Amino acid sequence: MAIPAxxxxxxxxxxxxxxxRGRLRFxxxxxxxxxxxTIDVDAAIEAGYPDLPVLPTFLFGLExxxxxxxxxxxxxxxxxxxxxxxxxRFDYHRMAFAGDELVLxxxxxxxxxxxxxxxxxxxxxxxxxxxxxxxxxxxxTIVVRHPERxxxx
Amino acid sequence: xxxxxxAEVGTELPTLVLPAxxxxxxxxxxxxxxxxxxxxxxxxxxxxxxxxxxFAQGMLSMAYLGRLLTNWVPQERIRxxxxxxxxxxxxxxxxxxxxxxxxxxxxxxERRAMLDxxxxxxxxxxxxxxxxxxxxx
Numbered sequence: 001m002a003i004p005a006x007x008x009x010x011x012x013x014x015x016x017x018x019x020x021r022g023r024l025r026f027x028x029x030x031x032x033x034x035x036x037x038t039i040d041v042d043a044a045i046e047a048g049y050p051d052l053p054v055l056p057t058f059l060f061g062l063e064x065x066x067x068x069x070x071x072x073x074x075x076x077x078x079x080x081x082x083x084x085x086x087x088x089r090f091d092y093h094r095m096a097f098a099g100d101e102l103v104l105x106x107x108x109x110x111x112x113x114x115x116x117x118x119x120x121x122x123x124x125x126x127x128x129x130x131x132x133x134x135x136x137x138x139x140x141t142i143v144v145r146h147p148e149r150x151x152x153x
Numbered sequence: 154x155x156x157x158x159x160a161e162v163g164t165e166l167p168t169l170v171l172p173a174x175x176x177x178x179x180x181x182x183x184x185x186x187x188x189x190x191x192x193x194x195x196x197x198x199x200x201x202x203x204x205x206x207x208f209a210q211g212m213l214s215m216a217y218l219g220r221l222l223t224n225w226v227p228q229e230r231i232r233x234x235x236x237x238x239x240x241x242x243x244x245x246x247x248x249x250x251x252x253x254x255x256x257x258x259x260x261x262x263e264r265r266a267m268l269d270x271x272x273x274x275x276x277x278x279x280x281x282x283x284x285x286x287x288x289x290x
Contacts, residue, residue, distance in 0.1 A: 023185075030178075030185030031216040032171065035223070047227075056219035056234055060212055061187030081192055081202035085211040089235035097226060139235075147203070151247075 003111050003120050003144070004078050012106040012124070015066045024052045025118040027061070041098075054096040059128055059136055060088065063104045076122075078144050086121065086141035093134040103129050109139075120144040160289040162265050166252035169221045173247050174209050182213045205253070209242035214250075214272045214281050221250040221270070226287050232265065236283030247275040264290040 021041070028038045033055065036043035044052050063069070070080055096102060110123035126138040172178075177195050188210055191198040201206045215236050222231055242248060249272065260276040266289045272281040 017210045023187075026181075027185040027216075030181040031213065031220060033220055038223075053228055056222065056228060056231060057212060057217070060215075063190070064187045080190065080261070081198060083190075083192075085238050087235065087237045088212070089233065090213055091233045092231055112250075 002113070002117060003078070003122060004005070005106050005111055006079065007076060007111050007122075010108045012072050012108065014106070015063055015068065015104040017062050017065055017102050017104065019054055019062070019098050019100045019102060021052050024054065024058065024098055027055060027058050031055075044097075049095070049097060050097040054098075054100070056090065056092075057088075059090070059096070059102075059104070059138060060140075062102065063126060063138070073122075073142075078122075082145040084145065085137060085141040086143040087139075088141075089139040091137040091139075093136060094130075096128070096130060098134050100130050100135075102135065105129070105136075116149065118146050118149040120146065154159065154219075160254060160257060160264075162254055162257060164254045164266075166225050166268070168248040169217065171217055171248045171250070173245050174242060176207070176244065178213070179207060179209060179244075182197040182210055182216075185280055186210065186212060187217070188212060199267070206244055208244070211236075211238040211242075211281070214238075214242055214248055215283075217248060218250050218252075218272060218281065218283065222251055222268075222285055222287065225252070226289070230288040232286040232288060234283070236270065236281045238280070239282055240278050240280045242272075242274065242280050246278075246280075248272050248280065249275075252285070255284075257280050263288045 025039050037047040106124050106126040109125045113120045121141040124140050128135040172191045193210050252270045254266045255269050268285045270283040273279050
């Protein structure tokens, strides 16, 4: 099933998240990050931060914290097993820290296909704000594979 | 802290070589990151999609590149950071993160370095290519 071009401009359900210290430590541990200011509150404060910092790519996963994070893709007829992450971009406006209440508002900004529909691309842009202040903009390209549409060369 | 004197076109960031990717790495990253897509965790799901095994989350490698950046400059100096996921990272692969300054410009009243970034496996496969912009003054 092809993703309709009419999906462009669709605003997806926003996420509201309170950033937890424990999650930031778990994230740091899972990527082997052991710099004290990223896992120890006193060291973070000494580094001039109000609390543990949200590491550069952590916001990506925060968006997946909602109860059915891939539901909108199911609604578009996408089979999650055939989804690849094509590109990811972060534009940073302000740093976020443990204790922050963040709002993540995603929007589908482009839909296109390549190789005669064997690959479909979805571009989603997410604005992250804290009390109305811009924190970051995330832009991802999701690739949906359709192996059955591959034409032998 | 990076001194602007050392931030010149061609400057290379200290390479970050990671331990081999294990199933535990993937499970912990799923929990830590919040991405629970079973294609990275569940062999049955991977096989049902025609794959031989699970493979690493692309964002795990991007997070490693993030470590490369924050090892080099304080995080608040990163202005933007982007990657293209070029190849899958299989289990047991050993990723290495590298970065190199390609340009230094004055933007919005600050000096900024443009960096080229790559993640390369021990067998030479480039899994991620990307770039970042960081303030250096």
